[in-house]
Amino acid sequence: MKRTAIYPGTFDPITLGHVDVVHRGLKLFDRVVIGVAANPNKQPMFDLDTRLAMVRETFTGKARIEVVSFSGLLVELAHDQHANAILRGLRAASDFEYEFQMATMNRRLDERIETVFVMAREDYTFVSSRFIREISGMGGDVSELVPPAVLPHLMP
Numbered sequence: 001m002k003r004t005a006i007y008p009g010t011f012d013p014i015t016l017g018h019v020d021v022v023h024r025g026l027k028l029f030d031r032v033v034i035g036v037a038a039n040p041n042k043q044p045m046f047d048l049d050t051r052l053a054m055v056r057e058t059f060t061g062k063a064r065i066e067v068v069s070f071s072g073l074l075v076e077l078a079h080d081q082h083a084n085a086i087l088r089g090l091r092a093a094s095d096f097e098y099e100f101q102m103a104t105m106n107r108r109l110d111e112r113i114e115t116v117f118v119m120a121r122e123d124y125t126f127v128s129s130r131f132i133r134e135i136s137g138m139g140g141d142v143s144e145l146v147p148p149a150v151l152p153h154l155m156p
Contacts, residue, residue, distance in 0.1 A: 003028070005087040005116065006078050008035040008070075012044040013150045014055050015132055017124035021089035022065060024118040031064050033081045038071040045133050050153060057149035075110045086115045091125045
């Protein structure tokens with residue numbers, strides 16, 4: 001059986017930090033499914049189709065990576081994709097409390113699905129989609145922090 005992990009997120013937009021987590025996940029899993037969330041509680045800068053397109057273009061030609069959209073429970077996506085793990089990245093200690101709570105809740109929903117945390121590369125510990133949106137919105141250069149697929153969407 002293939003070891004499959006789900007890497008969920010809003011990816012609004014995808015950053016090189018996200019890309020790093022996927023590559024780290026590929027060292028541990030045979031397949032990584034990137035789940036782009038259609039979360040009605042968030043008001044993303046980019047619509048779902050645009051976020052999916054940016055993520056798909058970022059990983060074009062990578063056979064072990066799939067990109068899907070989802071709404072609803074993450075464990076249901078894991079079931080649909082026959083995943084045995086949820087992949088999460090940690091940038092700093094401040095991420096841990098929130099991620100720990102989510103992992104505990106997901107384990108409560110299905111104890112067969114493990115959450116695996118990987119540490120972000122030092123180069124990306126400060127990178128977040130929110131910072132990318134804010135900096136680019138004020139005309140700042142974020143080209144070294146996002147994949148090339150994102151840049152045309154950030155240009156004024």
